[in-house]
Amino acid sequence: MHEVAIVGIGQTPVGEHWSSSLRMLAADAIKAALDDADLEQVNALYVGNAYGATYSSQTQLGSLIADFAGLNNIEAYSIEAGDASGGAALRTAYLAVASGAVETALVLGVEKSTDSIAGSRVQARSVSLDGDYETPHGATLTALAAILMRRYMHQYQVELSAFEGFTINAHANGAKNNFSMFKNLVKAGRYAKAPMIADPVNLFDNAPDADGAAALILTRLDRAEDMVPQPVRIAASAAASDSLALHDRPDPLYLKAANLSASKAYAQAGIQADAIDLFELHDSYTILSALTLEATGFAARGEGYQLAQNNAIGLAGSIPISTLGGMKARGNPAGAGGAYQVLEAVLQLRAAAGANQVAGAKIAMVQNLGGIGSTAITHILRT
Numbered sequence: 001m002h003e004v005a006i007v008g009i010g011q012t013p014v015g016e017h018w019s020s021s022l023r024m025l026a027a028d029a030i031k032a033a034l035d036d037a038d039l040e041q042v043n044a045l046y047v048g049n050a051y052g053a054t055y056s057s058q059t060q061l062g063s064l065i066a067d068f069a070g071l072n073n074i075e076a077y078s079i080e081a082g083d084a085s086g087g088a089a090l091r092t093a094y095l096a097v098a099s100g101a102v103e104t105a106l107v108l109g110v111e112k113s114t115d116s117i118a119g120s121r122v123q124a125r126s127v128s129l130d131g132d133y134e135t136p137h138g139a140t141l142t143a144l145a146a147i148l149m150r151r152y153m154h155q156y157q158v159e160l161s162a163f164e165g166f167t168i169n170a171h172a173n174g175a176k177n178n179f180s181m182f183k184n185l186v187k188a189g190r191y192a193k194a195p196m197i198a199d200p201v202n203l204f205d206n207a208p209d210a211d212g213a214a215a216l217i218l219t220r221l222d223r224a225e226d227m228v229p230q231p232v233r234i235a236a237s238a239a240a241s242d243s244l245a246l247h248d249r250p251d252p253l254y255l256k257a258a259n260l261s262a263s264k265a266y267a268q269a270g271i272q273a274d275a276i277d278l279f280e281l282h283d284s285y286t287i288l289s290a291l292t293l294e295a296t297g298f299a300a301r302g303e304g305y306q307l308a309q310n311n312a313i314g315l316a317g318s319i320p321i322s323t324l325g326g327m328k329a330r331g332n333p334a335g336a337g338g339a340y341q342v343l344e345a346v347l348q349l350r351a352a353a354g355a356n357q358v359a360g361a362k363i364a365m366v367q368n369l370g371g372i373g374s375t376a377i378t379h380i381l382r383t
Contacts, residue, residue: 008037048089050335086338087368109339165308174325181331
């Protein structure tokens with residue numbers, strides 16, 4: 001197996017891109033990544049997309065995007081794993097390059113949520129849930145997150161306000177990111193007063209649906225060192241799954257897939273959790289942030305929320321998260337979210353994160369979740 005490195009990154013701002021189509025967003029991110037790596041062509045394109053069929057009435061994204069971006073006749077197809085599609089596309093590219101089957105691969109995460117609005121958008125996202133036992137009864141991703149959050153608050157005797165540090169941190173970081181959807185700060189005390197979406201999940205718990213595209217270029221490490229001054233090595237890539245339906249899990253407050261994929265990644269990289277300098281976790285819902293910190297070894301069961309209370313998750317904390325705003329403030333472009341997470345970790349390891357820089361960052365972990373933790377894909381990056 002070859003060692004693999006990231007040599008190019010590119011992104012579009014996250015937001016509501018009413019005047020741009022899915023293929024246009026994709027092409028913009030691809031061009032930026034190719035320019036960053038000083039390349040004109042790659043051997044393969046792996047597209048991470050969750051809802052192209054239901055949001056945009058479009059499949060065959062590999063061929064569509066490769067043609068529109070001028071990457072003609074290359075291997076190109078899309079990978080779907082719900083909101084973990086971006087992470088799954090990266091893992092696919094990593095395995096292709098590591099095996100020697102592909103020399104240079106381009107990973108693209110892209111989503112165009114504004115092609116669908118209001119209730120139709122909720123319905124479009126619900127295809128990630130169990131179509132026999134969840135969605136027919138009105139379940140949505142947000143409703144299931146609310147069930148988890150209510151259970152957590154009951155089991156550990158936690159008030160809603162205890163989670164506000166996650167939102168405050170995300171918005172403080174997103175305010176300094178030129179590519180984020182939201183630049184507003186959230187003041188202490190405002191979080192628990194926000195309008196409810198699915199009690200107890202409120203407006204400040206739920207990452208906003210968004211449009212966006214992020215691209216990453218991978219090649220062998222030995223080749224990367226001659227191409228760019230700061231290749232970022234992929235030290236580990238691991239994936240795991242759990243029951244798709246929440247009601248099938250013996251302990252719904254234990255993100256088993258998150259735990260398993262992180263444990264595999266730690267073993268591959270030869271490190272423990274305390275070696276991680278920053279963690280781009282999947283904060284599509286605040287409760288997932290707390291549960292993920294517990295599942296990946298940064299907090300004991302029932303204590304993940306405490307890291308947000310003592311600012312351990314801030315840029316200068318013991319385990320910085322959502323360092324450029326996370327899904328909560330940067331915005332959540334669904335299948336593209338995992339690619340944005342990795343791109344932001346690369347910026348940190350290049351010491352190119354500007355006002356959001358984590359001092360001395362050498363090792364970053366990124367975890368992308370599909371559904372309510374049904375799929376978990378973890379990567380560890382290092383300089």
